[in-house]
Amino acid sequence: MSATTNHDVANIVEVDASRRRFLKLSAAAGGGLLLSMTVACVTGDPTDGGGAKSAEAAANAPLHDINIFVAIASDGTIRIMAKNPEVGQGIKTMLPMLIAEEMDADWSDVEIETASVDPRYTAQQAAGSYSTPSNWVALRQMGGATRWMLMQAAAKKWSVAAAELSTGPSLVRHAATGREATYGELAALAADVPAPDSATIEALKLKDPANYRIIGKDVKQWDSPKIVRGEPIFGIDVVVPGLQYAFFAKCPVFGGKLKSVDLAAAKALPGVSDAFVVRQATPDIFGLLDGVALVGPDWWPLKEASGKLNIEWEEGSGANYSTAEFDQKADAFRASGKPQSMLTAGAGEAWDDVNNAIDSASKTIEASYSYPFLPHVPMEPMNTTAHVKDDGTIEIWSPTQGFGPALAYITAVTGVPTEKIKCHMIRAGGGFGRRGAPDYMMEAVAISKQAGNIPVKLLWSREDDVQHDLYRCGGYHNFRAGIDSNGKLAALSNHFVTFGFSDKSKVWAATPGANDKTLVWADMLPGEFPATFIPATAYGQSVIQANIPTGALRAPRANGHCFAYQSFLDEVAEASGKDPLDLRMELLTGPLAKEPPSGKPAFSPKRMADCLRLVADRSGWSNRKVLPKGTGMGIAFYYCQRGYFAHVAKVKVEQSGKVTVQKVWAVGDVGSQIINPTGALNQCQGSIVDGVGQLFQKITFDKGRTQQSNFYDMPLIRITDACQIDVHFNITDNPPTGLGEPALPPVLPAVCGAIFQATGKRVRRLPIVPADLRWTM
Amino acid sequence: MALTLNVNGKTHSVDVAGEMPLLWVLRDKIDLKGTKFGCGVAACGACTVHIDDKVARACVTPVSSVVGKRVTTIEGIGATPLGQNVQKAWLDVDVLQCGYCQAGQIMATTALLQSKPKPTDEDIDAAMQGNACRCATYVRIRAAIKRAAGLPITDTREA
Numbered sequence: 001m002s003a004t005t006n007h008d009v010a011n012i013v014e015v016d017a018s019r020r021r022f023l024k025l026s027a028a029a030g031g032g033l034l035l036s037m038t039v040a041c042v043t044g045d046p047t048d049g050g051g052a053k054s055a056e057a058a059a060n061a062p063l064h065d066i067n068i069f070v071a072i073a074s075d076g077t078i079r080i081m082a083k084n085p086e087v088g089q090g091i092k093t094m095l096p097m098l099i100a101e102e103m104d105a106d107w108s109d110v111e112i113e114t115a116s117v118d119p120r121y122t123a124q125q126a127a128g129s130y131s132t133p134s135n136w137v138a139l140r141q142m143g144g145a146t147r148w149m150l151m152q153a154a155a156k157k158w159s160v161a162a163a164e165l166s167t168g169p170s171l172v173r174h175a176a177t178g179r180e181a182t183y184g185e186l187a188a189l190a191a192d193v194p195a196p197d198s199a200t201i202e203a204l205k206l207k208d209p210a211n212y213r214i215i216g217k218d219v220k221q222w223d224s225p226k227i228v229r230g231e232p233i234f235g236i237d238v239v240v241p242g243l244q245y246a247f248f249a250k251c252p253v254f255g256g257k258l259k260s261v262d263l264a265a266a267k268a269l270p271g272v273s274d275a276f277v278v279r280q281a282t283p284d285i286f287g288l289l290d291g292v293a294l295v296g297p298d299w300w301p302l303k304e305a306s307g308k309l310n311i312e313w314e315e316g317s318g319a320n321y322s323t324a325e326f327d328q329k330a331d332a333f334r335a336s337g338k339p340q341s342m343l344t345a346g347a348g349e350a351w352d353d354v355n356n357a358i359d360s361a362s363k364t365i366e367a368s369y370s371y372p373f374l375p376h377v378p379m380e381p382m383n384t385t386a387h388v389k390d391d392g393t394i395e396i397w398s399p400t401q402g403f404g405p406a407l408a409y410i411t412a413v414t415g416v417p418t419e420k421i422k423c424h425m426i427r428a429g430g431g432f433g434r435r436g437a438p439d440y441m442m443e444a445v446a447i448s449k450q451a452g453n454i455p456v457k458l459l460w461s462r463e464d465d466v467q468h469d470l471y472r473c474g475g476y477h478n479f480r481a482g483i484d485s486n487g488k489l490a491a492l493s494n495h496f497v498t499f500g501f502s503d504k505s506k507v508w509a510a511t512p513g514a515n516d517k518t519l520v521w522a523d524m525l526p527g528e529f530p531a532t533f534i535p536a537t538a539y540g541q542s543v544i545q546a547n548i549p550t551g552a553l554r555a556p557r558a559n560g561h562c563f564a565y566q567s568f569l570d571e572v573a574e575a576s577g578k579d580p581l582d583l584r585m586e587l588l589t590g591p592l593a594k595e596p597p598s599g600k601p602a603f604s605p606k607r608m609a610d611c612l613r614l615v616a617d618r619s620g621w622s623n624r625k626v627l628p629k630g631t632g633m634g635i636a637f638y639y640c641q642r643g644y645f646a647h648v649a650k651v652k653v654e655q656s657g658k659v660t661v662q663k664v665w666a667v668g669d670v671g672s673q674i675i676n677p678t679g680a681l682n683q684c685q686g687s688i689v690d691g692v693g694q695l696f697q698k699i700t701f702d703k704g705r706t707q708q709s710n711f712y713d714m715p716l717i718r719i720t721d722a723c724q725i726d727v728h729f730n731i732t733d734n735p736p737t738g739l740g741e742p743a744l745p746p747v748l749p750a751v752c753g754a755i756f757q758a759t760g761k762r763v764r765r766l767p768i769v770p771a772d773l774r775w776t777m
Numbered sequence: 778m779a780l781t782l783n784v785n786g787k788t789h790s791v792d793v794a795g796e797m798p799l800l801w802v803l804r805d806k807i808d809l810k811g812t813k814f815g816c817g818v819a820a821c822g823a824c825t826v827h828i829d830d831k832v833a834r835a836c837v838t839p840v841s842s843v844v845g846k847r848v849t850t851i852e853g854i855g856a857t858p859l860g861q862n863v864q865k866a867w868l869d870v871d872v873l874q875c876g877y878c879q880a881g882q883i884m885a886t887t888a889l890l891q892s893k894p895k896p897t898d899e900d901i902d903a904a905m906q907g908n909a910c911r912c913a914t915y916v917r918i919r920a921a922i923k924r925a926a927g928l929p930i931t932d933t934r935e936a
Contacts, residue, residue, distance in 0.1 A: 088875025088912045220871040227876040228864040228883060230811020230851030234876075237810040270794070300801045301794070303817070379815050379823055379877040379911045429813070429877025430911045462816040650936065663936040678871045682914065686874055689913035711820035711909060720902045722915030724936045 064191040068120060069099055069139075070146045076170060076184030078105050081115035083135075086223070087126050087378075087401055087431035089740045090679035093222045095135055097676060101214040102143030102206055103150070105183070106169035112222045117403055117423040125402025126431055127512065127552070129641035129738030132675065136736050144204035145196050153189035154181050169213065209673060218678040223427065235399025235426040238385045238457065246447045246456040247302035248278070250291040250468055251313045253704035254321075254548055255506060258290040259312040266294065266309055271301020278446050281413040284508035285549050286470065288413060288442045295451050299459050306461075319704035321546050323372075326701075329544045330476040330497045334368060339495045339540025341517075343526040348594060354538035357491040361482025365575045369479070369564040371766040372698035374472035374553055375714060380429025381465050386444035387455035388414075394421045394445060395455075399428030401435040408510055409438035410445055433552035436512060437470055466714055467706040470551030471699055473499055473522035477564035479571075482536075487576040489587070491536035494565075498522045502545035513552050518543060521556040527596055528561055529639075530569075533605075535593045548701075554687070555741040558640035559694065562745035563752070563766065566636040570753045571762065580635050580753060581616050585609060603639040610730055611646040611667040612637050618728060619648035619665035624757065629777065630654065631662075634753020636746040643742025644669040644730075647688070649723075651754035657773035661723040661751055664688045666743055671736040674729050684727045684743040691747030693717030698767045780844055784809065785853025795841030799833075800824045802840045803850060811851035811880045815909070822908030825881035826850050832888045834907075851880035854887055859925075863887050866925035874912035882908050886922050895926055898934050 065071045071079045080099050086092035096112045099105075115121055123134060147167055154172035155162040158179055166173050170183045183190075196204075209215070226233055251258065258277055266275035274295040281288035292309055294302040333339075338351060348354070358364055385397040394416050400406065403423045411418050428435055444458035460468075476497035484490040499519045501507050507514055513521040524539065531537045553559060573583035588609040616622070616635065624633040630653055637646035648665045666684055674680045693716060700707045708714035727743075752763040759775045782789045784807055791806045798817075803809045803826070812835055815823030819834035826835045827849040854860035863886050873879045882905070889896055889904035896904070901922055910918065920930045 086875075088873075090874070218871070220868060221873055221876075223876065224868050224871070224873055227873055227879055228851075228867045229855060230809070230880050232810035234813075236814065298793075298797070298801060298805060300797055377911060379813070379821070379875065379909070381814065428875065430875040432911070459814075462818070462821075652935070662934070682871065682874060682917065685916045686913040689915055690911075693913065710818055711816050712818065716821070716909040716911060717913060717915075718906045718909060719915040719918060720906045722913065722919070724932050724934070725916055 064187040066146050066149055066187070066190050067142070067195065068118065069142050070103065072183050072187035072190070074184050074187055076109050076182050077111060078109045078170070078183065079111050079113060082112050083115045083121040084124055084131050085126050085401055085425045085428065086114065087428040087435065089126055089131070089683065090221060090676065091126065091131050093219055094676045094679055095131065095139055097214050097219055098135065098139035099143040099146065101212055102140045103146040104167040104169065107214050107219065109170050109183070114425055114427070117425055124425065125404055125436070126740070127401060127436060129643065129740040129742060132736055132738040133642060140206050141201055141204060144206055145201050148196050148200065148204060149190045149193045150183055150186050152193045153186045157181065157186070157189060215675050216673060216677065219676050220678060233427050234380055234429050235397065236380055236383050236429070236459065238397040238426060240385060240387065240397070240455045243385065243455050243457055244273070244295050244297060244451070245299040245302055246444065246451070246458040247294045247299065247306050248291050248443050248447065248458060249294070249306045249309055249311065250289050250464070251315065252467060253313065253315040254318045255285045256290070256316050256318060257314040258292065259314045261292050261312070262310040266292065266305065269305035269308060271296045271298055272305050273297065274451055276450050278443070278450060281442065281446070282508065283505040285506050285547060286508035286511050287409050287438050288446055289439075293447045293450065295447065295456060303461055315704060318547060321548065321704045322702045323700040324702075326474070326544055326546065330370070333497045333542040334476070334478045334495060337495075340542040341540065343496070343524060343539040343541055344531065344537060346594065348536045349538050351493065351538045351540055354491050354493050354536045355480065357536050358480045358482035358493060361490055362485045363483040363575055364480065365483070365571055366478070366480040367568055367571055367762070367764055368476065369567060369764050370476040371474060371560045371563055372700065373474045374694060374697055375466055375469045375699050375708070376432040376434035376553055377465060377469075377714065377716065378428070378430030378432055378434055381462055382434070382440040382460040383458060384441045384444035385455060385457040386441070386448045388445060388449040388453050390453050392416065392420060396421065396441060396445065397424040397426055398441050399426045399435065400441070401428070401431045401433070405436055405510055405512060406438035406441040409508070410442055413442060414445065414449070432554045433556065434469065437551060439468070462711070463709045466709050469699070470520070470549045472553035472556070472559065473519045473550040475522065475560050477568070479568045481568070481572050481575075483572065483576045487578065489530070489534050489572050489576065489583070492530065492534060493538040494540070496524050496539060496541045498524070498541060498543055499546050499548065499550070500543035501547050503547055506547040511551070513556060517541070519548060519550040521552050522550055524557065524561060528565060530587050532592050532594055532596045533587045533590065554690065555640055555744045558638055558741070558745040559748070562636070562638040563748040566638065566746065566749035567752050567762070567764070570634070570749070570756065581612065581621055584612055584635070584637065588612065603644070607644045607669045607732060607734070608637055608639060608646070611644050611669050614728060614730055615646040615648050615665050615667040618667065618726060619650070621648055627757070630758050630775070632754040632757025634750040634755070634757065636749035636753065638742070638745040640745060641741045642670070642737035643739065645743050645746050647746040647750040649747065649750035649754045651751055651758055653755055653758040653773055653775065655775055657770035659755060659768060659770060659773065661692050661721070663724040663726070664747060664750065665726045667728045667730055668743060669730045669732050669734075670739060670742070671734040672731060673736045675736060680729070680739050681727055683739040685725050687741065687743035688725050688747050689717060689722045691744045692721065692723065692751060695748055695751060696767045778841070780840060782807070782840070782843060782848060783846065784848045785850060786856065791840070793840060796839045798836050799826070799838040799840045799843055799848070800835035803835060809850050809852050813877055813880055815878065821878070822881045822885060823878050825884040825908060827884060827888060830888070830891065832885055851884060854883060859890055860887050863890065863925045866921040870917050870921040870924055872914050872917040872921050874914055878908060878910045882910065882918055886925065889922070890926055895928060896922065898932065
């Protein structure tokens with residue numbers, strides 16, 4: 001990870017270990033990445049454990065499996081599998097649209113099911129806003145291959161050449177003879193058509209976007225009707241015969257060990273039918289930790305009992321951690337001046353040289369920014385139903401962002417090979433990066449086994465969730481900048497203070513985002529804007545040692561770094577007498593000052609500048625000077641997860657310091673096609689409001705414990721603080737990319753920039769403390 | 778303790794501790810899983826139900842306290858034209874992302890529209906601020922409430 005040198009590479013390593021393995025396998029096989037997946041899925045036996053299973057078909061219309069993605073009933077119903085987990089990002093609706101479009105289906109014939117967990121689907125995960133870019137070509141090819149099979153079936157039926165056939169919504173047509181057959185009528189025949197080979201698939205002509213009937217149209221979320229009726233479709237709703245609930249009490253200090261517990265007393269508590277100790281399975285703090293498992297028919301009594309357990313913990317060195325101490329250490333690093341190590345190391349990037357240039361510039365400014373640890377807190381608390389069976393197999397039902405990392409972990413701990421672990425991907429009540437981790441799944445497996453191979457539903461309390469999260473790591477950025485006599489930003493240094501493991505055994509190396517220098521996702525890339533856009537930049541890093549579990553939170557890295565860098569750019573603009581927009585445009589549209597670290601551009605400055613220009617226009621940025629004191633507008637941009645976003649925020653700050661974000665304008669460039677506009681817009685709206693909420697959130701530590709425990713002391717943003725939003729997509733000739741994350745990061749600095757205009761006060765430390773923003777006329 | 782409950786117009790007999798929260802009785806004893814567990818301390822609104830047509834948080838409501846009262850859950854909200862109207866507005870506006878909090882949002886909305894058929898933005902803020910949505914679909918929740926009320930969807934707050 002530390003070797004990654006630009007955003008493109010960084011985005012690729014954001015996907016998990018199983019994805020990386022797949023990339024390797026594909027390369028080894030010599031085939032194109034996307035094509036090899038398509039071929040596996042087209043040619044795979046659809047009845048082999050996964051796929052669109054006929055067995056589950058409606059009794060009145062048996063389904064014929066065309067391939068592992070598509071089954072068609074004789075009544076014309078087309079069942080399409082959604083291969084990736086649905087966590088609120090809309091993928092269950094969007095991915096089948098790609099298949100349906102190219103198979104030329106009538107969308108009203110389509111019904112969607114979540115796919116089985118099957119290696120042939122590849123990368124069944126929700127991570128890195130990657131489902132769109134990784135499936136855009138492959139699933140359209142899947143649809144094209146399915147259409148090809150239906151046409152072959154019609155050709156055989158009518159004894160004509162397939163080349164003479166065309167398709168319309170859900171039917172094949174032979175224009176010369178006027179014959180037509182619906183997909184339903186052809187389904188049984190098509191199921192027997194040999195699948196196309198890879199050359200045929202590669203040669204398939206995909207539709208001209210001008211002819212799309214499904215892609216680009218608003219398609220409402222598939223599961224919505226069930227959800228508004230309260231149907232049981234979430235992980236927490238899973239029931240299997242003989243199911244017992246489980247609660248798992250862990251040490252409040254990260255990595256603490258269980259010293260003793262009175263199990264007899266625990267078993268005597270009301271509603272507790274079994275209680276036992278579960279031991280930490282691996283040295284790291286990302287999987288199964290020491291704890292006391294409580295098992296019983298109902299969950300609430302177990303939660304009540306968990307507060308009455310007589311447990312003694314050996315808290316270990318983690319009991320020293322406190323946010324106050326971290327802040328002091330960060331301050332000491334800042335005061336010491338020089339970072340422990342350099343992130344940049346090319347010409348014009350030596351720490352002393354750059355700082356000498358800053359010192360001798362016409363104008364020198366410096367400022368320190370920091371942001372706290374943050375939780376994920378998806379609305380559905382962590383849970384998994386697991387059954388370790390007497391025959392040596394395991395069955396798991398989990399609301400997850402992907403089984404990849406968890407399965408690797410479970411196999412490593414239990415010795416049960418993945419082919420003997422049957423996984424069910426259940427709709428999750430939010431993810432935000434939390435549900436890629438193995439901990440909650442492994443706990444369910446361990447408890448099922450120790451309870452005597454019975455099925456258990458492990459459910460965390462909200463307190464468990466807040467106190468045993470894999471947090472977004474906090475960080476500190478100490479910037480210095482030199483502005484030359486022409487008012488240009490000539491030199492920039494950043495002494496980044498982050499966190500790292502003092503004990504490397506505490507990090508699970510297979511954790512997505514893990515690296516050998518910092519806590520997980522606590523690193524910074526050397527190419528952070530504006531690294532290559534000004535002549536001299538030096539980015540260095542110092543590390544506070546603390547073995548705290550961290551992980552990806554929506555737009556990992558970006559959600560912290562964007563706030564710091566874009567906010568400091570506002571300070572540079574002020575110091576050089578420029579409008580914040582003008583400074584940004586000057587940097588983005590000027591010549592590159594040096595080669596990006598990898599030798600190729602990390603991102604397209606033109607795409608970013610176009611977004612910035614558009615958002616300035618749409619928001620009336622040029623009029624912001626006329627706003628009364630107490631109201632302001634701020635502007636910021638960021639590129640992450642392949643998406644380009646620029647935001648303007650309009651904010652009102654009362655004299656008491658109370659902040660109201662009134663409106664955010666966003667312009668995004670995610671390529672040539674918005675696949676499902678209503679879903680895309682929803683993701684942007686949610687990201688923006690989520691970003692506003694982040695400005696007011698924190699996780700802090702004292703005596704090694706997380707000080708927050710539930711929504712009363714770790715508040716979520718509410719409807720009262722959800723601003724008005726204007727989103728525009730700038731359509732460009734680039735492959736479509738995902739929207740789960742990139743609209744979030746610019747919100748934070750845009751709001752802080754607006755607060756500065758409103759109050760004259762810079763927000764350099766998150767969370768925002770309204771009392772610090774008081775102002776008078 | 779044997780208790781008789783009236784949920785969605787049906788009578789249910791359950792044998793549970795009287796202090797067990799209504800949430801868990803609904804979910805695991807009556808098998809109505811639409812009401813969701815989010816926080817356990819009445820701080821998120823995911824478990825919102827109606828007790829005698831008034832909004833209540835099922836996660837902190839002892840089941841014994843609802844004996845003799847009418848409990849309505851998301852599974853029963855479509856029994857009234859107003860409830861149906863709210864459900865339809867949710868679909869029309871395509872509100873949800875993960876959807877986990879939406880049962881509670883719909884229950885809170887239905888109670889709001891029962892008392893204030895034409896709510897202002899301030900009414901919406903007051904009635905809905907107890908219902909958290911981690912996906913932050915609030916823009917659409919506001920729009921769906923107005924659509925259900927037959928109001929223009931425009932946000933009238935200062936911007």
